Amino acid sequence: MYINSFRLCICLFLFFACTSQEHDNGSGKDSAEPKIENIVIDSAINDSIDNILANASFMYSIYENETRSKMLGNKLNQKPDDINTRFSYARELLNNGDTQEAISQIEAILNLIPSLKNVNDQSKMFHEFLGVCYLRIGEQKNCQENHNDSSCIIPIDVKGIHNYKYGSQKAIEIYSRLLKIFPNDNQSRWLLNIAYMTLGKYPEDVPKAYLIPLSINKSDWAMNNVSTRLGIDGFGLSGGVIADDFDNDGFIDIVTSTWGTEGQMFYYKNDGKGNFTNVTKSSGLSSVKGGLNLIQTDYNNDGYLDIYILRSGWMPERNWGIMPNSLLKNNGDETFTDVTIEVGLYSVTPSQSASWFDFDNDGDLDLFVANETNSQREKFPCELFENDNYTFKNVAANYGLNKVGYFKGVTTSDLNNDGWFDIYLSNLKGDNMYFESEVFNGKLLTFNEKAKYAGVTYPISSFPCWTFDANNDGHEDIYVASFDGTAFKDQSG
Ligand SMILES: [Ca+2]
Ligand SMILES: [Ca+2]
Ligand SMILES: [Ca+2]
Ligand SMILES: [Ca+2]
Secondary structure, three states: OHHHHHHHHHHHHHHHHHHOOOOOOOOOOHHHOOOOOOOOOOOHHHHHHHHHHHOOOOOOOOOOHHHHHHHHHHHHHHOOOOHHHHHHHHHHHHHOOOHHHHHHHHHHHHHHOHHHHOOOOOOHHHHHHHHHHHHHHHHHHHHHOOOOOOOOOOOOOHHHOOOOOHHHHHHHHHHHHHHHHOOOOHHHHHHHHHHHHHOOOOOOOOOHHHOOOOOOOHHHHOOOOOHHHHOOOOOOOOOOEEEEOOOOOOOOEEEEOOOOOOOEOEEEEEOOOOOEEEOHHHHOHHHOEOOOEEEEEOOOOOOOOEEEEEOEOOOOOHHHOOOEOEEEEEOOOOOEEEOOOOOOOOOEOOEEEEEEEOOOOOOOOEEEEEEEOOOOOOOOOOEEEEEEOOEEEEOHHHHOOOOOOEEEEEEEEOOOOOOOOEEEEEEOOOOOEEEEEEEEOOEEEEEEEOHHHHOOOOOOOEEEEEEEOOOOOOOOEEEEEEOOHHHHOOOOO
């Protein structure tokens, strides 16, 4: 169980490390492109976002590492002996990719307090942190600077083995020292195994007491990262992705977004011959600030898929810069127009999840937005936007759906088989909710919350959810997964 948690942690650690690579302008492919007109979507939304970001404070936003490391560096200059500030500064440096400087800061702490140089209860976190720093150096020198299609993929195969070995060698020294004092430390044990793997010395050289055997056959892990070869390796911090046919040519295209506040979207057109063309600039999407999640829809029934962008998930406080969601209309010619304001969807709320569905059965898609509220200070009720001739009005209150919670997921489906959609909401901090349609004489009257009755309030800390007929009995079932943040708390980086 613990091992699985740590596996997840290191995968996330590797993921975030990979995304910290610097590209010239994000795609790494643009320099090879012919001259393309860079279409800019002239959007009031972009102005609105810029304005919000200009007034935001990122001191407590854990992904704004560059800003935070500068702030903490200034704070440290005022108080150079403050160990807590120096450690926080080192953490931000590491998260921002300034790994060597992060190591220097930890070494400065060990020099200030020499007793911390030995591994013990007090010093453990500093040594763990150094271990992660050296693993990160191994990644930066190998997986990033000399990237190939096996880089960063665990279990590491022959092509993924590090040429520059110093980082992992130092990590092995550190984790070996930690395990001598803390032999049951599963985190160090897992990372020691990873470090050996990156050097091509797993499992042979891993000390028997700490070896974690693989439970899968080598032939089962033959996965290669082909994104660089296909030209779809855009750079960004997490974000959304849609694989669908945006130009109606029968081939699946890819649109991505990044969560980074300065990030942009990417649009890769499938050429039907096994490759993709980066049409981001000509589509206008390079000028759109991306979000954490993307959902495709055809809000205007013209047969072309439009894009809804969800922003500000996990940012429940105003001073983090809560931004509006956007609707991008597909113009049918591989370009998009931001129509958020003109169709009545402009709303500044933090949200990661939404669902397009025809709740009133009138033949057009309506929109439910699951908003996130994390404090009593400011509440963000959920929204139900009714589509009326392709403009929208929030009618959530009319149906008892303007609920407040830390909603991370929404799925809509006809769960009671009455021919009308029902709604299931997952809540990170509270009971999940299930709204069943109430219909009379072929008219939708309201939605009734029946989660307790239906036995679907759990699991606690719920996150993604969806509906499907798992056992083919004609009744839709609900899948909802838990997201327990405590699994991450001891993981540096
Ligand atoms: Ca296509
Ligand atoms: Ca459309
Ligand atoms: Ca409708
Ligand atoms: Ca129903």
